[in-house]
Every structure is written in C-alpha cells, then in structure tokens.
Amino acid sequence: MGKETIKLTRKIQLLVDAPNKEERKEALDTLYRWQNRSYRAGNLIVTHQYIQEMIKDFFYLSEGIRYRLVDEKKAEDGILNRSKSNCTYRVVSDRFKGEVPTNILANMNYNIMNNFSKNLVQYRRGERSLANFRRDIPFPFGTIGIHGLSYKKEKKAFCFRLFSIPFKTYLGKDYTDKRSLLEQVVAGNIKLCTSKIQLNKGKIYWLAVFEVAKEKHNLKPEVIAEASLSLEHPIIVKSRKATLSIGSREEFLYRRLAIQAALKRAQNATAYCRSGKGRKRKTKAVERFHEKEKNYVSNRLHVYSRKLIDFCIKHEAGTLILLNQEDKMEIAKEDGFVLRNWNYYELMTKIKYKAEKAGIELIVD
Numbered sequence: 001m002g003k004e005t006i007k008l009t010r011k012i013q014l015l016v017d018a019p020n021k022e023e024r025k026e027a028l029d030t031l032y033r034w035q036n037r038s039y040r041a042g043n044l045i046v047t048h049q050y051i052q053e054m055i056k057d058f059f060y061l062s063e064g065i066r067y068r069l070v071d072e073k074k075a076e077d078g079i080l081n082r083s084k085s086n087c088t089y090r091v092v093s094d095r096f097k098g099e100v101p102t103n104i105l106a107n108m109n110y111n112i113m114n115n116f117s118k119n120l121v122q123y124r125r126g127e128r129s130l131a132n133f134r135r136d137i138p139f140p141f142g143t144i145g146i147h148g149l150s151y152k153k154e155k156k157a158f159c160f161r162l163f164s165i166p167f168k169t170y171l172g173k174d175y176t177d178k179r180s181l182l183e184q185v186v187a188g189n190i191k192l193c194t195s196k197i198q199l200n201k202g203k204i205y206w207l208a209v210f211e212v213a214k215e216k217h218n219l220k221p222e223v224i225a226e227a228s229l230s231l232e233h234p235i236i237v238k239s240r241k242a243t244l245s246i247g248s249r250e251e252f253l254y255r256r257l258a259i260q261a262a263l264k265r266a267q268n269a270t271a272y273c274r275s276g277k278g279r280k281r282k283t284k285a286v287e288r289f290h291e292k293e294k295n296y297v298s299n300r301l302h303v304y305s306r307k308l309i310d311f312c313i314k315h316e317a318g319t320l321i322l323l324n325q326e327d328k329m330e331i332a333k334e335d336g337f338v339l340r341n342w343n344y345y346e347l348m349t350k351i352k353y354k355a356e357k358a359g360i361e362l363i364v365d
Contacts, residue, residue: 003214004213004214005211005212005213005214006211006212006213006214006356006357007193007209007210007211007212008181008209008210008212008357009207009208009209009210010176010177010178010181010207010208010210011198011205011206011207011208012169012170012171012178012182012205012206012208013169013170013171013172013203013204013205013206014167014168014169014170014197014204014205014206015157015167015168015169015170015204016028016165016166016167016204017155017159017166017167017168018166027165027166028202028204030165031165031197031199031204032199033099033100034100034101034104034139034197035135035136035137035139035197035199036135037096037099037100037104037105038100038104038105038108038137038139039133039134039135039136039137040096041092041095041096041100041105041108041109042108042112042131042133042137043132043133044088044091044092044095045088045091045092045108045109045112045113046112046116046130046131046133047130048087048088048091049088049112049113049116050116050123050130052087053120053123053124054124085109085110085113088109088112088113089105089106089109092105092108092109093105101141101145101163103141103142103144103145103163104139104140104141104145106142107140107141107142107194108139108140111140112131115131116131136198136199136200138196138197138198138207139196139197140194140195140196141162141163141194141195141196141197142194143191143192143193143194143195145162145163146160146161146162146192147160147161147162148160148161149182149185149186149192150186151182151183151186152168155168157169157170157171158182158186162197167204167206169182169206181208181210181212182208184210184212185210190210190211190212190213191210191211192208192209192210192211193209193210193211194209195207195208195209214356214357214358214359215357215358215359216359217313217316217358217359218316219312219313219316219317219318219358219359219360220316220317220318221318221319221361222318222319223239223240223315223316223317223318223319224239224317224319224320224321225237225238225239225311225312225315225317225319225320225321226238226239226321226323227308227320227321227322227323227351228322228323228324229322229344229347229348232248232249233245233246233247233248233249234246234247234248234252234300234301234304234347235247235304235305235307235308235347237308237311237312239311239312239315239317240315242311242315244307244311246304246307246308246311247300247303247304252300255296256293256296256297259289259292259293259296260293262289263286263289263290263293266285266286266288266289267286269285270282270283270285270286297343297346298346301343301346301347301350302350304347305347305350305351305354306354308320308351308354309351309354309355309358309360312355312358312360313358313360317360318359318360318361319360319361319363320351320355320360320361320362320363321363321364321365322348322351322362322363322364322365323365324365348364
C-alpha cells in the first residue's frame, strides 16, 4: 500500500504587511540578506559533503591517516567530532549566526544532504557534477517559522508572521485551489510542510507545500489505459474500446511557432531600440516573449495531462501505461525541431504528478 497523502506545492504572492514604506523596505532587505546567506550556505554544505565522501580517494594522504566518517566517540578510527549532518550544519551555523534564522540553515542542510545522498553513486563515478546554488535560490523554512496564520476580513487576505516579518497574501483572481488550501490549513483539516520563499524582481513568493489526502475514485487496477505521446498528437490514449486523441500538432505548434516568430522579430529590433539604461531596456520585449512561450507551453501540457487523467477516471482505469517512451525520446534528441518544440519530460512529469494525486499507478514502458 502506498501513502494515502500527497504533497502539493502552490506559488502564492506575498506582500509585507507593514504600515509604511520604510518598514516594508527594511523587511525586503532582510529577506534578500537571508537569501544571500542561504545561497552561500548551500554551496558550503555541498562542498563539505563532497570532501567528506571523497577523502578516502585522496591518495596522497599518508597511510596513517584515519578517514572513517563517523563520530570519534562511536568508533575508534572515526575522524569527526560529531555526526556527519551536524558537521555541515555547525559549519554554516557558526559562520552565519545572527544573520539568518537557524531554522533556514537547518532545512537547507537537511535538503542538500538528502539530494547529495541520492546522487552519491553518480558523483563517485564522475557522471554528475556537484550542485551549484545561484544567488536567486529560494530558501526553505519549517512550519515552526510561521506564526498566526489566519484570514483577516478587513484586509481580505490571509495573514501570518514569518519569524519576525508580517505578511499578507495576494491571491488576485484566484482560479486555482490556493484559497481553498489555505482555508483548510486554517481550519486544521490539512497541514503545511517545509516550504520556501522566492524573491524575484522585488516580488515575494511563498512556495507553500500542503500535505493533502489523495483523491478517492472508483478505480480498478485490472483496467489498463495505454497512452502514447507524440508530436502529431500530444497524447493518444485507449482503454478497452474507448480511444481519445488529446490535442494535435497544429493546435500545439501554431501558437508556439507564432510566439517564436515574434521573439525573433523582437531580437532583430533590439539593435534599433532607443539607448538608455543599457541591455535590460533593449531586451525587455525579448524577455517578455520568452516568458509568454514558457507560460503557453506549461498551460498546454497542464491541459493535456488533465484530460488524460480525467479519461482514466471516467473509464475506471487504475493503471496507466506510457508506451515506447524511451524510443521516442531518443528520436526527439536526433531531431532538432522536435527537441526544441516538444517537451516530453515536462509532460511526463505533469502526468506522473496528476496520476499520483488521483491514485492511478503509472508505468513507463
């Protein structure tokens, strides 16, 4: 039996709930300082993790050097004065003490150690490079950092304090389930998990993680739906005698190629843009079209994957098989046009997420 719950991540814009401009600026400066310390701490943690694991391969060390990575109190040949996880935490905690909440550093350390352990075999074989954290990294925090989450009618927003900073949510015309999820958290029906704060162009986003129960549907594991992904028809699915073609080459590519053509025109026109404020101003239109294409593709793949899962639910298919995907991905790599315009991996990721949420077993052939 699998887990009965699933974790959902929702991107929610936040506003600093302070009365004047000076306090709002001070809060934003604090967040940017926390982001900077998190990015530096992340690179320090992954570097120390790698050195600890690879120290036995430093052939130039003398034979008398001990290199067992355990606490010296627990083993005679241990070289650490505390546990492995505590070693890296203490490194960043001692360096950034007082500059960033320790809860953020603890969650950074936990997340990075987990990811490092998953990829350790590839690191040892030289098949994967170490993670390199950028300055705009979202920084994590535990639920212990959130205080007083509630809905304020006078402000028409959900308000809370993140450590010492007051926030309120900005949901706008919420056509998704963000408001519903927050209401359930306030009511105690679902719980929040370790989440992140992302800063982008002066705006604050809360990458909130909710743990919710999986959807309950009348599905039969013995009923199988077979789906095929291709560029001609994004998804073709059949179950028993029912068949459905989701999307088409013209429908998907027409708008995307139109956006790419507009992007190309904008790139050619940058040479004739009015000067002033440098590269950022000249390439403003180009960046806008990049964002349009990204959003369009994400929306289309979301719609396609949603229709696929709805088809499985309608026909009570408890098992979904994606046929011949490895071969098609290899073909896509050889064809530049397909590789550029057809997002196999992103579509499969969305299908996997929605299938898990609906309780459908996904098999990739």
